[in-house]
Amino acid sequence: MKFKMMMLAAVPLLMAMGDGRPGPVALPQGAEVPGAGLNRAGTRDAPAPGSVATPTAQDExxxxxxxDAQPAEFLWQSRVxxxxADTAADPAFTRQITALQSQPASLMARDVVVVTDVDPAGGSVWRxxxxxxxxxxxVIDKxxxxxxxxxxxxxxxxxARAIDKFPSRLEEIGRAGLGL
Known part of the structure; x- marks a missing residue:
């Protein structure tokens, strides 16, 4: 009986101590929570009927x-x-571009920019x-x-899984978890 009384008295103390996990982190003013506003699929929900959704450059x-792109302009800013492909009609190329466009939120969360080159004779810097x-x-890191x-x-x-293994991405994830 004494044991039960001691346990009941200890419950509020244990609850006050917590479970050892860190509590919520206060974000600096104006900081954005990574993934905020995204549903489970990693995309934004459709706007409510009657509302007007204005796409921004960040949404695409x-x-x-x-x-139109030079490698130096993305250095330390974006992953590329x-x-x-040898032609824009290449089935692998069209399949890849369709896949990239179908889930943009996942790539945008990782600071990805896509560069396409379908002109082998053009001799671009990328080629x-x-x-x-x-x-x-x-895939090129920052x-x-x-x-x-x-x-x-x-x-x-x-x-996305490949990018999430990059050291720079692991560092970003760590900073986001700390609210820095």
Missing amino acids: LRILEAK VVVF KMLRPEGFSLV DGQVKTRKPLPWTVREI
């Missing part, structure tokens, strides 16, 4: 042509997914730097290093 995945043959998918090369299309999930 940036897809640039190789001739470069998609090469000179990466030397692809036929269809090729190349430090400018090539992290992944694939000869076949990848799903957004596969790309």
